[in-house]
Amino acid sequence: xxxESTDAPKDPRxDPRxDPxxxxxxxxxxxxxxxxxxxxxYSAPVAAFVERLAGDLTEAGMQRMAxxxxxxxxxxxxxxxxxxxxxxxxxxxxxxxxxxxxxxxQLHMLTRERVPGSRRERYRLHADVWYESLTSREALMNxxxxxxxxxxxxxxxxxxxxxxxxETGEFLAYLRDELHGVMERWRERREQQDADRxxxxxxxxxxxxxx
Numbered sequence: 001x002x003x004e005s006t007d008a009p010k011d012p013r014x015d016p017r018x019d020p021x022x023x024x025x026x027x028x029x030x031x032x033x034x035x036x037x038x039x040x041x042y043s044a045p046v047a048a049f050v051e052r053l054a055g056d057l058t059e060a061g062m063q064r065m066a067x068x069x070x071x072x073x074x075x076x077x078x079x080x081x082x083x084x085x086x087x088x089x090x091x092x093x094x095x096x097x098x099x100x101x102x103x104x105x106q107l108h109m110l111t112r113e114r115v116p117g118s119r120r121e122r123y124r125l126h127a128d129v130w131y132e133s134l135t136s137r138e139a140l141m142n143x144x145x146x147x148x149x150x151x152x153x154x155x156x157x158x159x160x161x162x163x164x165x166x167e168t169g170e171f172l173a174y175l176r177d178e179l180h181g182v183m184e185r186w187r188e189r190r191e192q193q194d195a196d197r198x199x200x201x202x203x204x205x206x207x208x209x210x211x
Contacts, residue, residue: 042089046075065092069100070109073125080124082115108132128190131183141176145169 042050050071057067068090073081083097101123104110110123126132148169155162
């Protein structure tokens with residue numbers, strides 16, 4: 001999550017019904033183009049979960065609209081939705097969707113793809129979304145470490161300020177190394193789980209007798 005993320009003042013155009021760029025005809029056409037079998041609205045419990053998760057992510061520093069879009073994609077059946085579908089489900093404008101998916105793309109949390117047989121695009125969460133997002137932080141941490149090294153060179157060795165900067169740099173280096181190990185262990189665990197999972201139609205399942 002970016003520490004620079006702040007919520008912009010609420011734009012009244014977040015409601016697509018009030019967006020001057022999307023009148024009734026455009027909204028109807030967008031709805032007609034939705035993928036078959038994808039409902040425009042969630043059930044009340046799922047909608048409540050989406051907003052609760054978005055609230056938690058916002059508290060953690062993610063942009064509010066990006067958090068809502070991420071939660072919406074997470075609970076979709078295919079993990080992918082078009083801009084029109086996101087707008088209908090979250091009741092936000094195309095501009096709000098565009099800003100949110102751009103932010104999530106910078107965090108390596110989703111990718112853009114073309115809908116087969118159509119000129120429309122949709123946004124899909126990465127299969128290992130948290131893995132992708134966290135491992136991309138290594139480059140950022142390395143940049144921070146270089147900055148702290150330059151700070152140490154500028155400060156008086158052994159001074160209170162020098163010790164604080166040194167300790168912060170040591171913590172970041174430790175965190176980077178530990179994060180790398182955690183991600184590797186998680187990848188190995190997922191691979192083992194996939195290897196142990198019964199193949200479809202294999203006959204293996206719960207309650208199967210041994211021997």
